[in-house]
Amino acid sequence: MVESTGQWYEVSYHNNSDILKINCRLPGRFRLEDHNLTNPIAVGDYVDFEINDDKSGSIKKIEERRNYLVRQSTHSKQGRQILAANIDCAYAVQSVQKPKPKQGFIDRFLVTCEAYQISACIIFNKTDLITEKNRDYIKFLTNLYESLGYPVISTSIMDDKSLENLAALLKDKTSVFVGPSGVGKTSLLNHINPDINRQIGDISTFNEKGKHTTTFAKLLPLPDGGYLVDTPGIREFGLVDIEPWELSLYFPEMLEPRQHCKFNNCTHSHEPGCGVIEAFQEGKIDPERYNSYLNILDSLQEN
């Protein structure tokens, strides 16, 4: 399934050597199966369908997902929104300026990727806008996330070499871009596949909030092979189905220290004899990362 616009689901399929597209509807019963899911079929899902007399399709079956990237719905705390299914790599796209990178967003995204076993990468786009003031900060973030094992790539739509590097990473894989509105997700895709020409935000009216130019996620082909899911900008990456006790398992730098905690139900927030707090105090865990951990723990304990 490549794009859903509410009523209709666009499905692409092979017929001999041709790639064809069909607009499908979804029988009501699918919508009832999982009450918490805002979208019963996600972009990237494999489906079986039948062709109706009027040439539209009816989806009959959704194949089991190999994996999926999911976040809390913005409408309800219980709601879950699948951003993309069956993906090889998820990219958190941030810009160095306009809007500024948000570490809280990146950390929530990474926790979800760890919990749902999806390879994660980080993109810092708009490097042409970097200033003396934030050059060191971007460098710091790059080193931090690389040291934790996440590939980090810097890009600008004005720097062809950086686009080639990105294209090489995306080649032959199914990837998804997620990030706040206005960071340049669609622009990057347009530059990698100029045939696509999706609408991008108008720079003259840009503000720090972005304009939410992309309204529906869509799976698009890449020129050298592979697919990319371009998603609408999101402000928050709320976690779902993660228990407070397991959170530290999804912070790679906490895996070793947590083995030294005195209590085996330690939340690493206030307990005496905590290996994680000790590692933090010794400077082995980055303060902002530990802060993200505490913030996420708080939100999980609230739910």
Ligand SMILES: Nc1nc2c(ncn2[C@@H]2O[C@H](COP(=O)(O)OP(=O)(O)OP(=O)(O)O)[C@@H](O)[C@H]2O)c(=O)[nH]1
């Ligand atoms: N200077 C500069 N501007 C960029 C770059 N990439 C994108 N932009 C501009 O940033 C604005 C937003 O780009 P989009 O591609 O629409 O951003 P998006 O992330 O897809 O935003 P949503 O669809 O709203 O989520 C546009 O005006 C682009 O021209 C870049 O590398 N450098």
Ligand SMILES: [Mg+2]
């Ligand atoms: Mg967009």
Ligand SMILES: [Zn+2]
């Ligand atoms: Zn602990």
